[in-house]
Every structure is written in C-alpha cells, then in structure tokens.
Amino acid sequence: MRMSELFAPTLREVPAEAEIASHKLLLRAGYMRKLAGGIYTYLPLAIRVLQKIEAIIREEMDRAGAQELLMPIVQPRELWEKTGRWDVYGEEMFRLQDRHKREFCLGPTHEELITSIVAQEIRSYRQLPVALYQIQNKYRDEIRPRFGLMRAREFIMKDAYSFHRNEESLDEYYRRMYEAYARVFARVGLSARPVEADSGAIGGNISHEFMALAPSGEAEIAYCTNCDYAANVERAEALPPPAGGGSEAQPLEAVDTPDKHTVEEVAAFLGVEPQQLIKTMLYLADGEPIAVLVRGDHEVNEVKVANLLGATNLTLADPDTIRRITGAPVGFAGPIGLKEEIPFYADHAVMAVERGVVGGNKKDTHLINLDPKRDLEPLGVKAADLRLVVEGDSCPRCREGKLQLARGIEVGQVFKLGTKYSEAIGAVYLDEEGKTQTMVMGCYGIGVSRTMAAAIEQNHDEFGICWPVAIAPYQVLIVPINWQDEESRAACEKLYAELEARGIEVLLDDRNERAGVKFKDADLIGIPLRVTIGPKTLAQNAVEIKVRKGGKMELVGIDEAAGWLENWLREAQT
Ligand code: 9G3
Numbered sequence: 001m002r003m004s005e006l007f008a009p010t011l012r013e014v015p016a017e018a019e020i021a022s023h024k025l026l027l028r029a030g031y032m033r034k035l036a037g038g039i040y041t042y043l044p045l046a047i048r049v050l051q052k053i054e055a056i057i058r059e060e061m062d063r064a065g066a067q068e069l070l071m072p073i074v075q076p077r078e079l080w081e082k083t084g085r086w087d088v089y090g091e092e093m094f095r096l097q098d099r100h101k102r103e104f105c106l107g108p109t110h111e112e113l114i115t116s117i118v119a120q121e122i123r124s125y126r127q128l129p130v131a132l133y134q135i136q137n138k139y140r141d142e143i144r145p146r147f148g149l150m151r152a153r154e155f156i157m158k159d160a161y162s163f164h165r166n167e168e169s170l171d172e173y174y175r176r177m178y179e180a181y182a183r184v185f186a187r188v189g190l191s192a193r194p195v196e197a198d199s200g201a202i203g204g205n206i207s208h209e210f211m212a213l214a215p216s217g218e219a220e221i222a223y224c225t226n227c228d229y230a231a232n233v234e235r236a237e238a239l240p241p242p243a244g245g246g247s248e249a250q251p252l253e254a255v256d257t258p259d260k261h262t263v264e265e266v267a268a269f270l271g272v273e274p275q276q277l278i279k280t281m282l283y284l285a286d287g288e289p290i291a292v293l294v295r296g297d298h299e300v301n302e303v304k305v306a307n308l309l310g311a312t313n314l315t316l317a318d319p320d321t322i323r324r325i326t327g328a329p330v331g332f333a334g335p336i337g338l339k340e341e342i343p344f345y346a347d348h349a350v351m352a353v354e355r356g357v358v359g360g361n362k363k364d365t366h367l368i369n370l371d372p373k374r375d376l377e378p379l380g381v382k383a384a385d386l387r388l389v390v391e392g393d394s395c396p397r398c399r400e401g402k403l404q405l406a407r408g409i410e411v412g413q414v415f416k417l418g419t420k421y422s423e424a425i426g427a428v429y430l431d432e433e434g435k436t437q438t439m440v441m442g443c444y445g446i447g448v449s450r451t452m453a454a455a456i457e458q459n460h461d462e463f464g465i466c467w468p469v470a471i472a473p474y475q476v477l478i479v480p481i482n483w484q485d486e487e488s489r490a491a492c493e494k495l496y497a498e499l500e501a502r503g504i505e506v507l508l509d510d511r512n513e514r515a516g517v518k519f520k521d522a523d524l525i526g527i528p529l530r531v532t533i534g535p536k537t538l539a540q541n542a543v544e545i546k547v548r549k550g551g552k553m554e555l556v557g558i559d560e561a562a563g564w565l566e567n568w569l570r571e572a573q574t
Helices: 021-028 044-063 077-082 111-121 167-188 263-270 302-309 319-326 372-379 420-425 448-458 486-501 515-525 535-539 561-572
Strands: 032-036 039-042 074-076 095-097 103-106 130-139 154-164 192-196 206-213 219-224 230-232 253-256 278-285 288-295 314-316 344-347 356-359 365-370 382-384 403-418 428-430 436-438 440-447 476-480 506-508 529-533 542-547 553-557
Touching: 021 032, 021 448, 039 044, 044 130, 044 154, 044 167, 044 448, 074 077, 077 103, 077 111, 111 130, 111 154, 111 420, 111 440, 154 167, 154 448, 167 192, 167 206, 167 403, 167 440, 167 448, 192 219, 192 403, 206 219, 206 448, 263 356, 263 365, 278 302, 278 319, 278 356, 302 314, 344 372, 365 372, 403 420, 403 448, 420 440, 440 448, 476 486, 476 515, 486 506, 486 529, 486 535, 486 561, 529 535, 529 561, 535 542, 542 561, 553 561
Parallel strands: 192 230, 288 344, 344 382, 476 506, 476 529
Antiparallel strands: 032 039, 074 103, 095 103, 130 154, 154 440, 192 206, 206 403, 219 230, 219 403, 253 365, 278 288, 278 314, 356 365, 403 440, 428 436, 529 542, 542 553
C-alpha cells in the first residue's frame, strides 16, 4: 500500500475529551473517527488491526471446539421477557420499534437468543456439549461513554456460549476456554492476567475476568505478592483481623464534637486512631433501609453488600431518609438510638474494634467506648466480609503474602452460568434414561475493539503507537528521504516488490513530504519496522532499519534487507 493512497487522515491536535493514550492516538493517527458519543467509524488502519485480533480469536475458539455462527443484532422484547431481563436493564438497553410497533432491542449480549436457538434444536444428551460463538457488534447505552473504544456504546465483542449435560462437563470446558483466553491475549501481545470476578446480575457463581494491566484501566484488581491469588476488588476477600486484646470495656459516653466531620477530624479531636472509628452507612437495598458498619479507615464494598442481601438495587440512602432514621442531620449516623428498627450489617473488622467511636445520631455528637460485643450484638448485627480490600491486607488465599492493588482493563470474561438461562428459556435434553434434564451453561466474552485500545495503552510512547507485531496494520514501512530522488525511488520500489513477494505487509511513504514529517507519521501510526532509504544510505549500498518499539537502529546491506526483515518478523512472532 502507498501512503499517497492510504485513507488514514492524521491530526495534529485531538479534542480535549480524549484523555487516555489509546483514545488520543486512534484519532490522531487516523485509525478512527467519532460519529456520536461512544460510536466510532473504524478507518482502514483500524480494520486491519481488528481483523488480526479476530483471526487470532477465531483460531483459538476453533481450537477450543467452538463453532462460529452469527446472530441477529435486533432482538424481540418477548425473548428478554422470558428471563425477566427486559426490565432489569433500563436505560442501558437500546430499544426500538418496528413499523408494526413491535418492540425490539439492539443486542447488548446474546444469552437469551443463543439459548432459544439451542432449546429449539437440541434434544438429546448425544448432542452435548456444544459451544457456539460469534464476533458481532454489541449495543449498550452507557451513561457516560468515554475513553474512546474503552467504554463505547457500540463495540465489537466475541461472545461464546457452551451447553452441557452437567456441572463437570461445564467445569472441563470452562478450563479449556480459560486456557484459550490466556493464549489469545499472549498471541495478541497483550499482558493480561485472569482475576476472580464477581458474576453480578448475570447469575451463575464463578467468573474470571482477564485484565490487561494499565494505569488507565477502569477496573481495580488486588493481587498477592506471594501466591497467584488475584481478584477484581469488587470481589477480593478481606480476612477478619486477629481477635483484639480484649481490654476492659468502658461505659458508653456521648461527647461533644463541634464542627468535626471527617474520620480524621473526629479521631484527632478525640485523640483516638481512625481505626477506632466506626462509620455507619445507611443504604436502601431494593428500597429497604439498612445500616452497614465499616471501620473508619475502610470503605464499604457495595458489590459484597448487594450479593449478601441478594439485592438488585443498592444505593446510599437519601438525606431525608437519613434524617428520618437517625433523627439527626447527615453525618452523625450511628448504631445506638436510631428512630427506626433497621437491619444491621458490620464488616468483620468492626467486630474487633476496641473502645469504638460512632456517630451519636445527634448533631456534633459522637459516642465513645463502644464495645461491639456488648453494644452491637444485642442489635442483631450480622458480621460479614463487607469492605473493600486495601494495600497491605493479608492474602485471603495463602495468608503469608500481602495484597497489592493495580488498575486493569477488562478485555475478557468467562462465566459459569449454571441453569439460569436454560431454565427460563426451556433448554432441556433427554438423558440416557430418557429423563428430561436442564442444560448447564457457560458464557465467554472478549472485547475485540477494547483489546485493540488496550494494546495501545500497553504499547505506546510520546511519539505514538508501538504495535505488537502480531496485530500491526502493516509490518514494514519504507520511508524514502526524498521521493523525487530517482535512485531512492528505484531502491524503494525494488525493496517494496521483494517484501510483497515474501508475503510481508508493506507500506511505502511515497508522499512529497519532508523527511521529518514522514518520520513523525511513522512513529505515530506505529508500524513495527521502519526502513529509511536515502542518498546517504545508498552511498553505503545499505538501508537504515529502525525497530519502532525500543528504537533500535540497524544499517543493513540493501540486498540483505528483505531477508533481514523477514527473519526479524519471524522471530518476533514465535
Ligand atoms: C444487558 C445490558 C447490559 C449488559 C447485559 C445485558 C453486561 C449483560 C453481562 C454480560 C455477560 C456475558 C456474554 C459474553 C460475555 C459476557 N451488560 N451483561 O448481560 F441487557 Cl443493557 O454480557 N455475556
């Protein structure tokens, strides 16, 4: 391909809304253009990258025994009503009507659809297990689409679904998919690792997310310094602290704490540690008020609370509810002396606090010397793991290591679904005895467009993209210092033809631009190998080869250049 023909409109500046590297670079380097919030056109360079990522995914899905199909994007409301999810996902679901006013959605995912297809066509245990996948656009009306392809409203996903006779068949297939995912990301050139994840509203109980580690990642993961435990912070377990010294309990006492609001202010004023403070957070769990207690230096993990309560909707109580329940202004909630009986939940660490300090349910008032055993147990408090882990927590798996936190981009997720969807849709099979059994399911997603963005997040520098070789849109970029120079042009055309003959994907910058502009564009679009040809190099009967990632330069004889490049590319992909 010649740069004078390539449709890749580069930009000098990008819109201020582009905050992270992949968003800026995909726009600046002419890979994509925004149509609307979270909706993009992939230009020719981006399509070449996406097709390489998809090719790797297809190879690994096929190797894992899954079969590719393609399902409709437009899905009828009735299907989603069978699983009750038409109403669960409110604004996030793109909905539309056809000319007869029948209601549809644009597929955000395909559990309902694939299960209805399998339910119609599979009847016997002999036909199981079966795994099916597609690579298709998905639609989710994110409240705040941002970070370019990282959180888009239309995006490309590979979604796979497997159907089994029983749990052990699912367990075996889950492991195969898990390993296939590790191979996909390794082959793409992404540094990604699996972490235990919360399976959330999707149901089922086991799930792993594949996280591409990157500071710009929206997800937060906790990993152990000593063993291979790693989990999304939403799920990472916090161990109960070792039992306290059991010092003599003192009587509860109300103290004046004028104008002291934060944990630090109250602790400093009372001359106690923040760990002695206990925060009382009031929530509405599916509309019902509850109190969750965590230590002053911890935060509530709302996913853990929602899972414990089986609540679909968990939100912090509004100020009016807080005033009504505590009889005080916001910020003084405490467990003692509430105006209404509400359920109490306390994180394990709260139950080990000695001489605790809590809100006094009265303006500028706190209670000191709270003894959890004496003062909380009579309230029927339920102790559980309800907090977010913090750096330095003991590893819940090996107990020796400490937890570290890191940010990650969720590029894949594998779920054990159980029978949630097959039950609702009626995907059943006859077993050997002719008995009707419900199929057991797994589902497995990879964010294809998000993977392209994650690859840039992990492989860029101040000058532009440094594509991993396996997914670069082209492998070699030939840059003549001066396209007008006859000798240079001839040498470029010769090398271009040699590389094409060897099946190497080559771009030739035949534009009448200054060398500096060509070099800047070369660094920006990120082709792994740049070959510079000019009078100086030709005088030595050589070309200058620059490896984009790391910047290594090599002068290579012009007759050896094609072979050198072919070898380098072969080694880079083993
Ligand atoms: C919806 C909407 C948004 C959604 C879902 C449904 C996320 C939804 C979870 C999944 C689970 C797996 C198959 C591939 C791997 C992920 N956001 N999820 O189900 F209606 Cl609007 O999509 N699906």
